[in-house]
Amino acid sequence: MPVQMELRRIIINEVDDHQVIILKEVEGDRQFPIVIGIFEATSIDRRVKGMQAPRPLTHDLITAVVEQMGGEIQDIVISDLKEHTYFARLRVRKEGELIEVDCRPSDAIALAVTARVPIYVSEEVLGEALDED
């Protein structure tokens, strides 16, 4: 069963390019960090703060592409952890069909924040993430 998570913190580090986001279980206390790049971190940060951009940014474009092609973003899932690297999936609902597209967790989380859809992590990945932390 995937576990629903929320974005708890974004830690912007100006010294090197290892930004950190902390995901926390919605109905519990388990949490773990994911290291992402500065572009993705600032993109997520802008969205969380509700800052409007004058023109659609890259993650807005993805949301627009999905909608104009007749689908909607259902949720995102952090589905795998291999050699300290997380893998995610964007899940799009289109005419009853579920389309899963592989992506990086940073893009997935930026999209979840943009499209206001839930963030899930598989129970297995959550267990491994806690062991790593």
Add this chain to the structure above:
Amino acid sequence: MPVQMELRRIIINEVDDHQVIILKEVEGDRQFPIVIGIFEATSIDRRVKGMQAPRPLTHDLITAVVEQMGGEIQDIVISDLKEHTYFARLRVRKEGELIEVDCRPSDAIALAVTARVPIYVSEEVLGEALDED
């Protein structure tokens, strides 16, 4: 009639965040610059150089979303110039239908380079761009 352009140069400026890409007419000599951000410039630069990323980057994700939803990127068009700002459209072909999605030229050009599709500019915008330059 839109005019087909090619990416002639990417000028990465390490002093401030005004990177420049130069688009040149494919069947002629007209060219003009577009100022973009460093993330977009390095994303385009990586693609032009054929550098592979271990995981799909944001513009690869857009291409994958379009394909998995049953469409294909046909081309991109730089369609407008208002108050020194360019506007573009991503054009997706899906079951014979043409879907146009508004985007920034930097995303459009990164997508054109990723999906290997033509870059067009409207004749009107090209005229105005030459006047500005």
